[in-house]
Amino acid sequence: MGTMGTVTHRKVVPPMKTTRIVLASRPTGRPEPANFRTETVELDPPKPGQALLQTLYLSLDPYMRGRMSDAPSYAPPVEIDETMCGATVSRVLESTDPALRPGDIVLGYGGWQTHSVEYVSYLRALDPAAAPITTALGVLGMPGFTAYSGLLTIGRPQPGETVVVAAATGPVGATVGQIAKIQGARAVGIAGGPEKVALLRDRFGFDAALDHRAPDFADQLAAATPDGIDVYFENVGGPVFDAVLPRLNKFARIPVCGLVANYNDTELPPGPDRLSLLMSNVLRKSLTLRGFIQTEFLDQAGDFYPAATQWLADGRLKYLEDVVDGLDNAVPAFQGLLTGKNLGKLVIKVAE
């Protein structure tokens, strides 16, 4: 124990402070500013195995709405008075572990704050020369891997099949559509508003692009899927799913990774009760509905990173980021995320 010593890269620094956004109360419906509190506190110095980090970018993602609630879910909730959780790209200021040096850029899970102390073993060093560091929060990070693993493992698109995805300018949806194309499938993207719809076709190369706000959206979807739908990658729920359901082909696969349209619901919608309608579709069409969280497929991450990095380099995989300046803007930016106001992967730029 300790006989080998450890090299500690440490500067003499005054007590380090962090400015953080904590959960002050659990939202009912839409999260409001009153549900959060911004405070500045002193950070404990890093213990052995830890590093002190300065947050450069904070990822904002729909799943965070679930963590604000204490309803049973796949992950424990953020506690009241606890810092809101979130993936971060940070600069190392101080490290007790020789694996990291001050100045290194890392992917971590620092949350909604300017500085954090994290265990080095949970950090992943990023190579700024390989790809822009923000991509570790989007197309090369959790959202991209969600798209990759859910589409390939559950959706299994075959050449010539039709894949439909909503929120298709978002980091999951855009990646689903482009990987579907790489697999030889036909990709139909759905988004809200003409600006996003134009991006689907022009930037991301979807074969068809639809606006779910159009009054005749269901008819447009039928026209855009003349051979029906073989894979519906479900990351929004709500009215889009209602229009998709009658278009699903026999043996269609529906990976379910998000239901953002419902996240602010405080009670079930009024009837009729369509649970039996969904089940009868599952039966009549031999559908597969499969919920998943990307962590289930982490054994595929070693395939994903090189493949996605190569596709990025080849120009076959494009991405779009919506970078909002300043941690102060995290709450309104997150509110906008839940109603689709962002254009691409939403990232808060916390520091240069």
Next chain:
Amino acid sequence: MGTMGTVTHRKVVPPMKTTRIVLASRPTGRPEPANFRTETVELDPPKPGQALLQTLYLSLDPYMRGRMSDAPSYAPPVEIDETMCGATVSRVLESTDPALRPGDIVLGYGGWQTHSVEYVSYLRALDPAAAPITTALGVLGMPGFTAYSGLLTIGRPQPGETVVVAAATGPVGATVGQIAKIQGARAVGIAGGPEKVALLRDRFGFDAALDHRAPDFADQLAAATPDGIDVYFENVGGPVFDAVLPRLNKFARIPVCGLVANYNDTELPPGPDRLSLLMSNVLRKSLTLRGFIQTEFLDQAGDFYPAATQWLADGRLKYLEDVVDGLDNAVPAFQGLLTGKNLGKLVIKVAE
């Protein structure tokens, strides 16, 4: 062509008649006697490749309710004035194909009638010495294979896991429970009424047996599944599924092969709309919901028959038949099937 000749086992017989039950009109809700018509007509003599059969036993199964409707489904509907469809065990009266001789017993698809003319290539000869011939309609037939293929391919029960099935004295449910036990899982059976519940425990060896009519059924189900539910084999739908949903474990599998509780519904039930509730369970628990028809898995039939026949011989697989005498009783017997009045596999004995 024809130079080899074919041996025709043919007796000189007067024109053969069949008494048959045809669909006279499509039921709205519960099928009523007025939806059917019994008539006696002359049969055309068998053409080359066909055989003339006398029906001994007619299988009645819940899927037939779907064939009475012209709503889109996995199989075309029975046409108006057409003989109601159904699997049959029959005796060969006359065959144009040397593979079958008069007196042979075959599994066919003759429908609700006393005699039929069928293509020999669609018939399967039965060995009355190997198992009672009625088992070809139940435990060793389509219902048994539905249980086997859906449970093992989609449900994939692991030793120690908990498998729940409803309509558990029926030919699918009883077989699901017993194969679950053979796989080392814990089997919880659900049925309607004390007589059936007693059978689940005493005859079929379920680890727990519950009456879905009990006012505290949901509480009983919770008590009977202390470790939650890993596989729910869905063949009924309705209130049983409502009680199962909150008990499902993470990564639970739900093969969906029938929804008999809903088959007579003429409109969706009143709200609230629980479609989003089901989807959020799929997401939060990483559930797999998978509809299927056993025909999808016919490549496993070669494994099923010897395995199930051996389990029958070993006494590890038991079955129960509810034999109703006379084709005249097919309509009321079918009405009873949709409300669970039968006790075991429902079979009409059409002739000795």
